[in-house]
Amino acid sequence: MRSRLLRTALLVSLSFVGSAFAQYPTKPVNMLVPYAAGGPTDTVARVVAQAMIKPMGQTVLVENRPSAGGILAPEAVKNAKPDGYTILIHHIGMATTPALYRQLRFNPLTDFEYVGLINDVPMTLIARQNFPAKDFKEFLAYVKANKDKVTYANAGIGAASHLCGMLFMSAIQTDVLTVPYKGTAPAMNDLLGGTVDFMCDQTTNTTNQIKAGKVKVYAVTSKKRVPSLAEVPTLDELGLKGFEVGIWHGLYAPKGTPKAVIDKLAASLQEALKDETVKKRFADLGAEAVPLDKANPAALAAHLKAEIAKWGPIIKSAGVYAD
Numbered sequence: 001m002r003s004r005l006l007r008t009a010l011l012v013s014l015s016f017v018g019s020a021f022a023q024y025p026t027k028p029v030n031m032l033v034p035y036a037a038g039g040p041t042d043t044v045a046r047v048v049a050q051a052m053i054k055p056m057g058q059t060v061l062v063e064n065r066p067s068a069g070g071i072l073a074p075e076a077v078k079n080a081k082p083d084g085y086t087i088l089i090h091h092i093g094m095a096t097t098p099a100l101y102r103q104l105r106f107n108p109l110t111d112f113e114y115v116g117l118i119n120d121v122p123m124t125l126i127a128r129q130n131f132p133a134k135d136f137k138e139f140l141a142y143v144k145a146n147k148d149k150v151t152y153a154n155a156g157i158g159a160a161s162h163l164c165g166m167l168f169m170s171a172i173q174t175d176v177l178t179v180p181y182k183g184t185a186p187a188m189n190d191l192l193g194g195t196v197d198f199m200c201d202q203t204t205n206t207t208n209q210i211k212a213g214k215v216k217v218y219a220v221t222s223k224k225r226v227p228s229l230a231e232v233p234t235l236d237e238l239g240l241k242g243f244e245v246g247i248w249h250g251l252y253a254p255k256g257t258p259k260a261v262i263d264k265l266a267a268s269l270q271e272a273l274k275d276e277t278v279k280k281r282f283a284d285l286g287a288e289a290v291p292l293d294k295a296n297p298a299a300l301a302a303h304l305k306a307e308i309a310k311w312g313p314i315i316k317s318a319g320v321y322a323d
């Protein structure tokens, strides 16, 4: 009798938990961003969060947790309650930080549930407006001749801007002083102010500044030219054969988040990516939403794994460590 009562109580509480998640979300969802407000990751987060509100039926709040290299937000999400109210948006850094940090306090492959891939974003090689080089040839010559005084801004070790800069400097066989920030929004401020010389950053942060003539642009890092910046050559075209750095974004939740919650998040992400305003905003900023069949957990899991396998050896052979 007692055990039957216990079993009934257990079933009731289990079905209560199930139905609680079936109604998910019943309050606003927090989307953590690993970098500073106003930067490229933040821009993508705000576009996606806004478009997810309707399909989620709840507000999706963007919360910036900036840190150099973007390593604090994933850690916070790993340690958050796995109930779907704290999620993470992150870029390629999820795949590069495991090779760069020996003491990373999260494991991208075991500490998260995957929601889906979001978009692909190329990078641009830009410099302060009055940098004394009118094209890439002059830029290269100047950087090589002045390597002791030229400065490169990035968002810390593990950031996309760090990865791009590291590969670029190794391709041109020249090392310059790097200046780390907690995101490329503050780095851009200093570039606009002329206190740092150049950087490599996502088109989502640089397109408007390029179009307004506030920074100089020398190249894009994608294999093909970017439609919204069609006049800008690729580094490959400029002689750095095979140079390609493509930034991608994904959405994550803490490990153990119920499947019903992940399904709701993935379905809402897919709805957001179908939204014409999202497509237009991405296209204007040089980004491209992934095809809808990639905005799901399996596609993100497979991509993350492949990117970790791809970048790990490149980073290890470059011998760069953050800690």
Ligand code: ASP
Binding pocket: 035, 036, 039, 040, 041, 042, 154, 155, 158, 159, 160, 161, 162, 182, 183, 184, 185, 201, 202
């Ligand atoms: N663009 C930065 C990076 O280098 C991130 C950011 O500020 O959003 O990874």
